[in-house]
Amino acid sequence: MKKLLLFGFFALTVGSTQAQSVYLSLDSCRNLAIANNKELLISQENINAARYQHKAAVTNYLPKVSLTAGYVRSQRQVQLLNEETRDKLGQMPTMVSALQSELQAKAQAMAQAMPQLAPLIQSLSTTLAPIGSALANVGPNILEAFNTDNRNMFGGALTLLQPVFMGGKIAAYDKITRYAEQLATTQHITGMEEVILSVDQAYWQVVSLAHKHQLAQQYLALLDHLENDVNKLIDNGFATRADGLSIAVKKNEAELTLTKVEDGLSLAKMLLCQICGIDLTSDVKLADEQSDSLEVAPESAQFDMQTAFDNRSELKSLELANKIYKEKINVARAELMPQVSFIGSYLMTNPNVYNGYQNKMKGSWHVGVMLTMPIWNWGEGIYKVKQAKAEANIQRYKLDDAREKIELQVNQSALKVNEAIKRYNMSVKNMDKAEENLRTANVGFREGVIPASTTLEAHTAWLQALSEKIDAQIDIKLTEIYLQKALGILDLNHSTH
Numbered sequence: 001m002k003k004l005l006l007f008g009f010f011a012l013t014v015g016s017t018q019a020q021s022v023y024l025s026l027d028s029c030r031n032l033a034i035a036n037n038k039e040l041l042i043s044q045e046n047i048n049a050a051r052y053q054h055k056a057a058v059t060n061y062l063p064k065v066s067l068t069a070g071y072v073r074s075q076r077q078v079q080l081l082n083e084e085t086r087d088k089l090g091q092m093p094t095m096v097s098a099l100q101s102e103l104q105a106k107a108q109a110m111a112q113a114m115p116q117l118a119p120l121i122q123s124l125s126t127t128l129a130p131i132g133s134a135l136a137n138v139g140p141n142i143l144e145a146f147n148t149d150n151r152n153m154f155g156g157a158l159t160l161l162q163p164v165f166m167g168g169k170i171a172a173y174d175k176i177t178r179y180a181e182q183l184a185t186t187q188h189i190t191g192m193e194e195v196i197l198s199v200d201q202a203y204w205q206v207v208s209l210a211h212k213h214q215l216a217q218q219y220l221a222l223l224d225h226l227e228n229d230v231n232k233l234i235d236n237g238f239a240t241r242a243d244g245l246s247i248a249v250k251k252n253e254a255e256l257t258l259t260k261v262e263d264g265l266s267l268a269k270m271l272l273c274q275i276c277g278i279d280l281t282s283d284v285k286l287a288d289e290q291s292d293s294l295e296v297a298p299e300s301a302q303f304d305m306q307t308a309f310d311n312r313s314e315l316k317s318l319e320l321a322n323k324i325y326k327e328k329i330n331v332a333r334a335e336l337m338p339q340v341s342f343i344g345s346y347l348m349t350n351p352n353v354y355n356g357y358q359n360k361m362k363g364s365w366h367v368g369v370m371l372t373m374p375i376w377n378w379g380e381g382i383y384k385v386k387q388a389k390a391e392a393n394i395q396r397y398k399l400d401d402a403r404e405k406i407e408l409q410v411n412q413s414a415l416k417v418n419e420a421i422k423r424y425n426m427s428v429k430n431m432d433k434a435e436e437n438l439r440t441a442n443v444g445f446r447e448g449v450i451p452a453s454t455t456l457e458a459h460t461a462w463l464q465a466l467s468e469k470i471d472a473q474i475d476i477k478l479t480e481i482y483l484q485k486a487l488g489i490l491d492l493n494h495s496t497h
Contacts, residue, residue: 022278025287026203029276033199034192036277043188050184054177060170063162072153149359154350156363162342164369167334172327179327183320190313193490195275200481202272203286208474209265210289212467216258219463223251226459229445230452243452250456294473298421301414303487308410309403311488318399325392332388336381338373406486413483420479424472427465434458434465 024032034040163170227247233239270280278284288294309315348363355362374381441458444450484490 021283021285023285023287024276026200029199029203029272029286030196032276032278033195037191037195037275040188040191040195043184043191047181047184047188050177050181054174054181057170057173057177060163060173063160066159066161067156068159069156070154072155074151074153077149077151150351154361155348157345157347159343159345164340164342166339167337168330169334169339172330172334176324176327176331179320179324183317183324186313186316186320189492190317192492193313193485196490196492197481197485199272199275201478202268202275203288204474204477206265206268206272206284206286207288207294208470209261209268210286211294211470213258213261213265215463215466215470216254216261219459220251220254220258222459223247223254226445226452226455227251233452239452246453247456250460294470294477296424296473296476298424298476300421301417301483303410303414303483305407305410307489308406308487312406313488315399315402315406315488318395318402322392322395322399325388325395329385329388329392332381332384335384336374338371341370343368343370410483410486413479413486417476417479417483420472420475424469424476427469427472430465431469434462438462 227244230239230244230247234241234244269284273280273282273284344365344367346363346365348361350361351357351359352362354364438458438461441450441455445452445455481490
């Protein structure tokens with residue numbers, strides 16, 4: 001039962017390990033790194049933000065329509081008549097009534113004194129009665145007419161504003177935001193190039209260590225075979241124990257080297273996994289790691305400096321920044337120029353005074369032209385223009401400095417390519433000699449004409465020559481990538497190996 005459980009556990013472990021195995025080519029590593037790199041994701045969002053900012057800037061050419069509404073509650077209402085006048089107008093009905101009573105009493109007295117005038121007096125009283133009633137209502141009517149009742153006020157306005165001439169500010173902002181969108185794109189490309197460069201470095205580092213791991217295993221196998229042969233010679237008296245101890249020491253060193261290479265290979269794969277955004281514990285197998293030898297086609301560096309000036313994303317970014325700062329000069333200069341706008345609106349209020357004072361919502365439309373012209377600001381606008389010009393000059397100097405540094409970088413990268421080719425050619429010659437030397441030493445050792453120490457030296461020389469050849473091959477791969485990046489022709493979509 002225990003054996004069955006152990007077997008089941010072993011099967012699950014193997015299955016889990018196999019599930020974590022990831023087979024990658026250089027292309028897939030690049031694609032994974034680009035897809036999972038957080039800085040590239042941020043720069044992509046910067047492109048989106050710049051695009052929307054440009055679209056927002058374009059809307060400044062178009063008329064803007066806005067709606068404004070409001071309500072105000074006041075503690076006290078506005079009184080157009082003072083308190084004394086209001087009191088007099090409020091007392092008019094009483095005064096008119098008293099006057100009418102007095103006139104009626106006098107009219108009755110006159111009618112009694114002069115009966116012949118009674119009909120006339122009665123006729124006058126009948127005629128003046130409506131006039132008296134009208135006069136009695138004059139005061140309250142006036143008070144009512146002057147009652148504002150403005151404690152509850154409502155208002156609203158629909159406004160249209162169309163810029164006519166803004167001193168070139170709108171056009172400058174349009175260009176600035178368009179350049180900013182292009183700048184975000186070139187910065188994204190620069191980030192992609194840096195990611196690809198880091199991926200290639202990590203990838204070829206893993207490939208180099210993988211081949212050196214194979215080399216260390218081969219060297220250790222050779223030492224094992226040599227140790228067995230020397231032990232047989234020692235047993236037969238044809239070799240000394242010193243020869244055996246020398247080989248044992250070399251074998252221990254080879255085992256230690258193999259352990260270091262295995263540790264370095266594990267760390268290099270973890271770094272590659274981290275760059276690609278996959279699990280660090282994944283069992284990564286690279287396409288070039290499985291090949292028997294690294295194939296290279298060394299070619300001398302050929303380049304045109306104008307290619308770098310035309311294609312380097314860093315230069316494009318600086319050129320766009322230079323254009324942006326030139327437009328900022330126009331923005332600062334626009335503050336010194338007159339600005340003309342067309343304005344139209346429809347205004348509604350409650351209360352309104354379009355037909356006397358009414359507690360109703362009424363409105364009217366208005367159209368006009370608005371001119372803003374700065375007259376005197378103590379030179380503030382001029383100073384801002386000079387500041388913008390100074391900042392534009394800074395960007396121009398940065399662009400010139402970047403051109404000089406890129407020219408130096410391209411030449412250095414080309415020299416490194418040619419140097420790597422020379423090292424590779426020398427390593428190939430040294431490898432041929434080391435292999436021939438190892439073959440001769442092995443034959444001589446088996447024939448008994450070459451001592452074990454000489455054979456051991458031949459093994460060591462073969463190991464060093466093959467290690468240098470691997471380094472030279474990796475160096476060619478990387479220097480080609482460096483030159484392509486320096487020229488701005490690094491393929492962002494396909495691998496270059």
